[in-house]
Amino acid sequence: MSGVLLVRVWRFASTRLVIVTLATLVWGWLLLFFYSQFSEAIRQLAVQSPIFKQFTNFGSGNLFTISGAITLGTQHPLVIALIGIFAVGGAALAIAGERQAGTLEVLLARPLPRRSYLLTQLVAILAMVALLVAALLSGMAIGAVTQGLTGELDLARFPLMWLNGLLLWGAFTSFSLAVSASFDRPGPAIGLSLAFLLVNYFLEILGSFWTDAKWTQEYSLFHHFQSGEILAGKADPADFVLLLAVVLVPLGYALWIFPRRDLAAPA
Amino acid sequence: MEGEGPGSTPPAIQTEGLTKHYGSVRALNALSIEVRVGEIFGFLGPNGSGKSTTIRTLLGYLHATAGRARVLGLDVERESVEIRRKTGYLPGGIALYGSLSGADALEYLSELQGQPATRRNELCERLQLSTSDLRRRIRDYSRGMRQKLGVIQALQHDPELAILDEPTEGLDPLMQHAFYGILEDMRAAGRTIFFSSHVLPEVERVCDRVAIIRAGELMALQTVDDLLARRKRRITLRWRGAAPDLSFVPGLADLQVRGDRATATLAGEVGPFVRAVASPALEDLTIEPASLEEAFLEFYADGEGPGHVPREMGSAQPSEEPR
Structure with missing residues (x-):
């Protein structure tokens, strides 16, 4: 780990991070606002139209209960895009992007072991992801307080929800970083990382919209971030273990491959 | 490896049969060189000859297919981090973070180096990189200013x-001159400089010894003086009246006589030649100094591969003579 590099990675991302953190916070608040203002109207619509009801079951969430709304909020494409900027984009560029830019060459001319570089990038990005997940949940907590929904929520379960969210996005970060460590150009690294994210998302959403394909959700990492279950006090430790394994396996691969790779002169 | 007796200072760089293959492409083939502590060592070769591959292997960016290398007595595979702690590296066409100011970039890299930038101010002054220049973002720098920053980041510690x-x-030529001065001062302070270049006059000017590589193989490793001494010099002679018979003069080749003027190439010592042609009728004599460029080009003449190395240059066992 290099403290100097860690601080610099954060400084480079600071403006973007502040903007995305605020956006995530506002989104968390907005979701609870919408829930408190429109859930009853949506419920009426759902009763009248079974097709509409089916479409309100987005991912593992819905708009009929506060825990369903929170789950929906954590799986909404907007949140995926916001957190994905760092967890997928940032991680995929952390090595391959610096390689192509030629700046990795200058950094690795210092007494900085490659593993240390990789772990520092991982910690820096995970810290950003942790902040974003915290901002999302904080926004929801503020929304619950301002909309008078605290009676429906056990805020003491938010830390566990944060940990589950961090593990989910940590898995995508770890995978993207491993891909980044394996390529010299950012194009393939971003492409593969994004594909991994989208396939997981597709499997989760497909199962939620189409009952016959519900089994596909089991194969999605998003299905193992169950805010609703945690809020209901039914957190499954297997979800945490599985996500942790998906963090560790790509990380182990990255730590193995990166020091062994030849880093030819950038084009 | 040779050259490492007990108590003796290890060479600054020592490679032994260093080989690097990319699939079927041989980027480096059994390269054996030794760079002595305190010398300026020039590493010459055209694009794709293996210069960068050698440098990148020495610094741990690449892993050798075969052979061994040590830098400052440290193994490049196992002790790469320690090597980089003691080394300053300027990559070709250096890339720095455009969003940082020059001062911030130097400070950042110095912090990563973990050593105080004791020479930064002096180098900035000598390379005329002012405080206001250093405050500007690197993306606004000219190519020359980036290069100056690259030199400073490599040498500041x-x-x-x-x-x-x-x-x-x-x-620019002025800054090149300042740069040569920096190298000479480093040599005087006992530091070692290993640099690759295409600019042969600068290598000729500042280097103690040079290695020439072609297609990943060592063609020559000699002092610059020795390399030049073996080169042919172009000579022009003019007499009062017709030129005499010069066929007996030792070392002359490519002789062309036109009236009172003769041109030829001269190999070897100048003394015997001058004694042989000296006469009251000789009106003018010009001996063009041998240049490294000619020596370099000779190694890359058509049809000369690594297997056709001039004998005196010794491909397999490069000759090494003290300067």
Whole structure:
């Protein structure tokens, strides 16, 4: 780990991070606002139209209960895009992007072991992801307080929800970083990382919209971030273990491959 | 490896049969060189000859297919981090973070180096990089200013060994001159400089010894003086009246006589030639100094591969003579 590099990675991302953190916070608040203002109207619509009801079951969430709304909020494409900027984009560029830019060459001319570089990038990005997940949940907590929904929520379960969210996005970060460590150009690294994210998302959403394909959700990492279950006090430790394994396996691969790779002169 | 007796200072760089293959492509083939502590060592070769591959293997960016290398007595595979702690490296066409100011970039890299930038101010002054220049963002720098910053980041911590890839690329003649002065001062302070270059006059000017590689193989490793001494010099002679018969003069070749004027190439010592042609009728004599460029080009003449190395240059066992 290099403290100097860690601080610099954060400084480079600071403006973007502040903007995305605020956006995530506002989104968390907005979701609870919408829930408190429109859930009853949506419920009426759902009763009248079974097709509409089916479409309100987005991912593992819905708009009929506060825990369903929170789950929906954590799986909404907007949140995926916001957190994905760092967890997928940032991680995929952390090595391959610096390689192509030629700046990795200058950094690795210092007494900085490659593993240390990789772990520092991982910690820096995970810290950003942790902040974003915290901002999302904080926004929801503020929304619950301002909309008078605290009676429906056990805020003491938010830390566990944060940990589950961090593990989910940590898995995508770890995978993207491993891909980044394996390529010299950012194009393939971003492409593969994004594909991994989208396939997981597709499997989760497909199962939620189409009952016959519900089994596909089991194969999605998003299905193992169950805010609703945690809020209901039914957190499954297997979800945490599985996500942790998906963090560790790509990380182990990255730590193995990166020091062994030849880093030819950038084009 | 040779050259490492008990108590003796290890060479700054020592490679033994260093080989690097990319699939079927041989980027480096059994390269054996030794760079002595305190010398300026020029590493010459055209594009794709293996210069960068050698440098990148020495610094741990690449892993050798075969052979061994040590830098400052440290193994490049196992002790790469320690090597980089003692080394300053200027990559060819250096890339720095455009969003940072020059001062911030130097500070950042110095912090990563973990050593105080004891020479930064002096180098900035000598390379005329002012405080206001250093406050500007790197993205606004000219190519020459980036190169100056690259030189400073490599040398600011006063490394034991500087590895510089095309260091004067983009520098104007004035700054090149200042840069040569910096190298000479480093040598005087016992530092070692290993640099690759295409600019042969600068290699001729500042280097103690040079290695020439072609297609990943060592063609020559000699002192610059020795390399030049073996080169043919172009000579022109003019007499009062017709030119005499010069066929008996030792070392002359490519002789062309036109009236009172003769041109030829001269190999070897100048003394015997001058004694042989000296006469009251000789009106003018011009001996063009041998240049490294000619020596270099000779190694790359058509049809000469690594297997056709001139005998005196010794491909398999490069000749090494003290300067």
